[in-house]
Amino acid sequence: MLLQFFKALAHESRLRLLGLIAAREHSVQELAALVALKEPTVSHHLAMLREAGLVSLRQDGNTHWYGLEHKTLSRLSRSLLARDQLEALAGTKPPRSSDDRMLQNYLTEDGRLKAFPATLKKRRPILRWLARHFEEGRTYSEAEVNETIERRHHDRETFRRELIAHKMLARKDGSYWRLPESGWVG
Secondary structure (H helix, E strand, O other), X not given: OHHHHHXXXXXXXXXXXXXXHHHOOEEHHHHHHHHOOOHHHHHHHHHHHHHOOOEEEEEEOXXXXXXXXXHHHHHHXXXXXXXXXXXXXXXXXXXXXXXXXXXXXXXXXXXXXOOOOOOHHHXXXXXXXXXXXXXXXXXXXXXXXXXHHHOOOOOHHHHHHHHHHOOOEEEEOOEEEXXXXXXXXX
16 A cells, blocks of 8 residues: 555656645646646546545546545555554565566566576576576586576577586586586676
8 A cells, every 4th residue: 555655656747636636626627737738648647646545536427526535645644654564664575686676577477588688787697597497516417408498498508608608507528517606707
């Protein structure tokens, strides 16, 4: 509820609209004229405010009137200042790393890579993620390395070369093994 509230207020136009609605009910047409925005844009912002429970909608024929939801504001003011609510904002999940955020953009729901990142900055988190699919202290044949990579992306040769180049995997006489993370390049 709090996150939705803050997202709804995180736009200057929505704040202005809410301020106007706080004074009295307004139609979309009136609000569009007052804030110098097009009606569809105003409707979009009002829909977000309405989803957050901050404004109400009343229909009068073809005209939609928007008013302030006083009950929601009082409930939010009580919850915003409650200690347990403030503590809950910290959450129980640890903050996501930049690698996790990058992975989210490149992984499908079934855990496969959508694409091979073009830039090195985006490629490194993907390579670290892929390298962690290999156990430390275990030796792999080339076929096992290929199979592990192919479960995540079809281009096994490129990923295998990149893992070796970034010192995440080592190769000798057709055998591969994962190197310690402290020595990984990048």
